[in-house]
Amino acid sequence: MPAFKKAIRSIVNWSLSPKRFEFMAIGVLTTLIGLMILVIPTPDLTSALSNTLGFILDDLTMSAGQEGFLYTTVLLCLLPLIFRLPLPRLFEVYAKFGMLLVLSFVLKTGMKHITEVPRPYTLQLSQSELVDSPETFYAQDAIQRELIIESAQDIFSPWRLKHWEGETNYSMPSGHTIFVAICVMFWGGFLLAQQQKTLMALLVFWGVGVGFSRLWLGMHWPLDVMVSLVCAASLNLLVPNVTAPNWISRITFKKSRA
Template sequence: MKSVLQAKRNGLLLLVILLLLIAPMTLLVNHIELLSPESDFEGATFTILTNSAGSGGFLVTLAVLAIATLTLKMTPKQQLSKVIQLGVILLIGFTAKTGLKHLTESPRPYTEVLSHQLLVPNPAHFYQLSAVQQESVINKVSENVSHWRTQHWMGETDYSFPSGHTIFAAICVAFFGGLFLDHKRYALAATLMVWAIGVAYSRLWLGMHRPIDLIGSVLFVALVYALLPSMDGLSGKIGHVLNLNKRCFY
């Protein structure tokens, strides 16, 4: 176990730094007014950031990061091991996110705005409405809320804790960021960290999450990443099978 943690020390270090950078957002969130008008530049920037870690763009982000890793010196066995490890942690992250949301049933921050505008009796009531009713309620508040925010409210009417976007960003920081540090690609690691912070803040700005959602997501990823096996043994077996098949083919 000690050797496994030692191999992941850079990824875990980056997650600690990510936590330390997210913590001050607890103070910044008080200055975010969801009912205030916003510029198109600001709205577009946070939308691009949040989409890069969401269902519409996470594959593009993964592709870009995967291409960046091609510049790193790794053997085919190491590459296969990392691919398996990434696939497992992504599967765990996305599956657990869905389960935790249903377990905690924490209303999203924007439902508090709906409640303050007297469109629902309380935030929890929003989740008792049908999809059509939820859309209708959000449409009514759109007269007072920027479309940059309400378009995301329309698309994500599930619960708040944890933040799936932040889970994905934290996985990228731990996995790819750790690799970049291992190979002394400090600029790539720093760029990745700035992106992850941007994604996390975009979730607050849009009214989709609270700071505790972000912090809990990073802590969850840190735990899973720390406990995840290296996958070297499995990659060796798969590589051996592939080599046997290759020989049989020829």
Template sequence: MSMFVSHIDLLSDVCEITGLSYTVITDSAGSKGFLVTLALLLAVSCKMIGFNRELLSKLVQLGVILVIGFAAKTGLKHVTESPRPYTELLTHQLLIPNPEHFYKLDMKQKDEVIAQVSEHVSEWRTRHWQGEKDYSFPSGHTIFAAICLAFFGGLFAQHRKYGLAALVMVWAFAVAYSRLWLGMHRPIDLVGSIAFVAIVYALMPSFERLGDELITRLNLPLNVSLK
């Protein structure tokens, strides 16, 4: 990622296909589309292995990890107070004295500053800047993508669906890169997000007993194939 980010120029022209592609990719892990992505991956998982004790216990685990991930993202942003990369461009364009100053402005002033730089920056980038004016570290999009890769990628690989696992990995990598391309994050934000998910996932219990209890209470068979 560090090697790839060196060539990104936030002032460069962006064609419609490129801008739309990165927008769709980044939105698939953001507030606009993460539920769709999650539903699609869950549907594929149920189709592949059926709704059974294994999947139910893993879904409980996934839910807990998602809650921890999203909560930690919000908390860490306020603790680290790392300015987003595009605030550096605003500084270079002499619109603000330094990146930290951007966060002292009210929402209207932030909108106006970003609008001023829109003469030099593609709308495909500034529309995301207008939508996300909070701090940079860690990347919430990358946290979600890393969780999906660890959970669904691992689940698919465990059941020897290596093609599906590879697709999830490519998607997760594309999401991470889109955040760099848009000027929303630095490589360290992505690394921190992935490391955080890895630690949480490694420490998370399996919830197998809870899965068994839910199956018993819901009076479900141990294995319901949806194929």
């Protein structure tokens, strides 16, 4: 047991210094999304969405949803390969990113069950007299919820209804925003460390766009989005830095000598 503890301590540590770029990245994202929430008015969910705006918002939200998060993850995980990081560093980067992703999913799922905050569109459904109240909506089973949303086709934009039908669970926190925040925080920090400020700015722009799409489609309240950002930053405090075990370094050394 002492040997096991020693081995664990040799590959993990909770020093904040290596995380400074990650906190800078999440700080920039949080500031910009906060400003966006203050400046942009609350969307009218009964308003029409042009096909252009609907297409953009649809693509943004899907890039962080079930349809596209895997592609986004793979694309971001190519960055260390593009910058030709050595094998030990690859292990460290992927191990920590993997821990952040898994823990963010667990945290998001648990918090939704605890908070049980209705999504914004459920309030709009009740105001349109399609359901008595948001609580009544959530008292239905999944199939009945989708039927209620389908009955609103003449009132709301199909760009919005598409996402309402696909996500009838609770609102807080925003899983899309947590995923985006983890990606921007971790990979934005990685890019800052590599002095790739332009790529980092593009990543932040994507993150702000996803946050905007969640609000404009009626999927989340502003507080949901901000709580998600805080959750991501908190996870970064808790998740340790990873140091590659010695056997990986030895593999790299042998390859360099071959």
